[in-house]
Every structure is written in structure tokens, then in C-alpha cells.
Amino acid sequence: MTSHPPDADPEANETEESVELRAASQADLLSVFRIEKSAFPQPWPFSAFERFLGEPAFLVAVRGPEIVGYVVADVTPNYGRDIGHVKDLAVRPDARGAGLGRRLLSQAIRRMAADGATLVKLEVREHNDPALALYRDEGFELLRRVPGYYEDGETALVMVLDVDEWFDAQ
Numbered sequence: 302m303t304s305h306p307p308d309a310d311p312e313a314n315e316t317e318e319s320v321e322l323r324a325a326s327q328a329d330l331l332s333v334f335r336i337e338k339s340a341f342p343q344p345w346p347f348s349a350f351e352r353f354l355g356e357p358a359f360l361v362a363v364r365g366p367e368i369v370g371y372v373v374a375d376v377t378p379n380y381g382r383d384i385g386h387v388k389d390l391a392v393r394p395d396a397r398g399a400g401l402g403r404r405l406l407s408q409a410i411r412r413m414a415a416d417g418a419t420l421v422k423l424e425v426r427e428h429n430d431p432a433l434a435l436y437r438d439e440g441f442e443l444l445r446r447v448p449g450y451y452e453d454g455e456t457a458l459v460m461v462l463d464v465d466e467w468f469d470a471q
């Protein structure tokens with residue numbers, strides 16, 4: 302397996318100094334769930350977040366006493382090419398546009414790489430321009446379109462990222 306730089310958040314002391322990223326805990330879940338409901342037309346149920354507690358790439362962004370964003374991701378073994386999956390990512394509306402979504406995504410990729418992932422995939426609504434811009438900018442590429450993937454009929458774009466290439470670009 303390719304070795305990568307230490308599992309550190311390289312931007313931790315550069316931008317958004319007052320926002321810390323750390324592993325999610327049970328006490329964070331109500332705030333996470335509130336953000337989820339404000340961010341998505343079909344939010345995950347509370348219990349879905351509980352199931353991911355303890356995953357290395359379930360992270361929250363904390364500003365003072367407040368949770369202002371989160372990412373949920375995990376790694377599935379896949380015959381020598383373990384696949385990371387970004388399952389959920391959101392930033393509280395009032396905290397958007399300040400680099401937090403990118404920091405959460407980057408740190409989740411680092412955690413998944415440390416966990417063995419060489420490829421990371423995700424699904425995104427085809428009209429979710431802010432998320433698409435972020436993913437494309439980080440190097441995610443379109444793998445396929447899945448018409449009707451979401452309950453309201455919107456198409457999903459399945460995107461993939463080669464982890465080695467991502468580290469090379471950092």
C-alpha cells in the first residue's frame with residue numbers, strides 16, 4: 302500500500318482558525334441531525350447517524366460550543382482495492398462559503414486513506430452545483446449517471462477519486 306503523509310488537517314492553523322474538526326460523538330448527533338434537516342429535502346433519520354458513530358471518517362466541525370458541519374464516510378473492503386464512500390456532507394447554512402466543506406471532505410479522504418481506501422466514491426444530485434463544484438475541484442470524476450436515484454426523481458452522479466492522485470495534487 303502506498304504510504305501517505307500523516308493524518309493531519311493541513312489547513313487547521315491557516316483558515317477558519319476557530320473551527321476544529323474531530324470525531325463525532327453521541328452528544329453531537331442532535332446538532333448534526335438539525336443541520337441534516339436544513340440541508341436536504343430527504344434527510345437521513347437520526348438513527349442512521351447513530352449507526353456510523355465510531356467510523357474514523359464520521360467527523361464534525363466545531364466552532365466554540367456549536368457543531369457547524371459534518372461528514373460521514375466509511376471504507377468497504379474490495380478485494381485489495383478498498384473503496385471509501387462519502388455518504389453525507391453538510392455545512393450549516395450560516396457557515397457555508399468559508400472553506401469548511403472542503404476541510405471536512407479533505408480530512409475524511411485522509412482518514413479513509415489511512416483506513417486503506419485507494420478509491421473514494423460518492424453520489425451527488427446532478428443539479429447540486431455547490432457540491433459538484435467542490436467535488437470536481439478536489440478531483441472527483443464522473444463515473445456514471447443514475448436516473449431516478451433520489452426519491453423525487455432527480456438523477457445522481459456517481460463520482461470517483463483516485464486517492465494517490467489526490468495526495469499528489471495536495
Ligand SMILES: CC(C)(COP(=O)(O)OP(=O)(O)OC[C@H]1O[C@@H](n2cnc3c(N)ncnc32)[C@H](O)[C@@H]1OP(=O)(O)O)[C@@H](O)C(=O)NCCC(=O)NCCS
Pocket residue numbers: 340341389390391392393396397398399400401402403404424425426429430431432434435436438
Ligand atoms: C456542499 C457544501 C457542503 C459546501 O460547503 P461549504 O463549506 O460552503 O464549501 P466551501 O466553502 O469549503 O467551498 C469549497 C468549494 O465548493 C464550491 N462551492 C461552495 N459553495 C458554492 C456555491 N454556492 N456555488 C458554487 N460553488 C460553490 C467552490 O468550488 C468552493 O471552492 P472556492 O471557495 O475555492 O470557490 C454546502 O454547500 C452544503 O452543506 N450544502 C448542502 C448539503 C449538500 O448538498 N451536501 C453535499 C451532498 S452530496
